[in-house]
Amino acid sequence: MNWIIEPPVGFYFSLNVDGEEIAFKEVSGLSHEMGIEEVENGGENRFIHRIPKTAEYQNLVLQRAIVNSNSQFLNWCKTAFSSAFDQGITPKDINVTLHDSEGQILMRWNFFNAYPVKFEISELRSQQNEVPLETVELAYSYYDKQ
Numbered sequence: 001m002n003w004i005i006e007p008p009v010g011f012y013f014s015l016n017v018d019g020e021e022i023a024f025k026e027v028s029g030l031s032h033e034m035g036i037e038e039v040e041n042g043g044e045n046r047f048i049h050r051i052p053k054t055a056e057y058q059n060l061v062l063q064r065a066i067v068n069s070n071s072q073f074l075n076w077c078k079t080a081f082s083s084a085f086d087q088g089i090t091p092k093d094i095n096v097t098l099h100d101s102e103g104q105i106l107m108r109w110n111f112f113n114a115y116p117v118k119f120e121i122s123e124l125r126s127q128q129n130e131v132p133l134e135t136v137e138l139a140y141s142y143y144d145k146q
Helices: 072-082
Strands: 013-017 020-022 026-028 032-041 044-057 060-065 092-099 105-121 133-139 142-145
Touching (some): 020 072, 044 142
Antiparallel strands (some): 013 020, 105 133, 105 142
């Protein structure tokens, strides 16, 4: 029996925060790397010991066209930036799901204890016909892949 393996497409994904599915044009920052510590050894000058440390995670970066929306997600981001820490920031778990061409889940990334650290609007230029974008960056404790 011949099996045809169809590679996943990168444009069929969804993002979910507290049960709210949110549309984004682009999700990046699905990355982590092992940190290292370099330790010199007295008397041994040929090399430096490189010892593994904890994993380091990139910020999760979400980008989409500016929308006039009253979503729970945008309200959460607005509260985080405007509260001046008197209310504290409530971290949330975020799920990014990659689907196959039929909508079935292929992979899911779960980001734990995420909170917004940057919100940016792209430049507005009178001489170009571009859709203005909003970018949200989220820091998080760690992620896992299912």
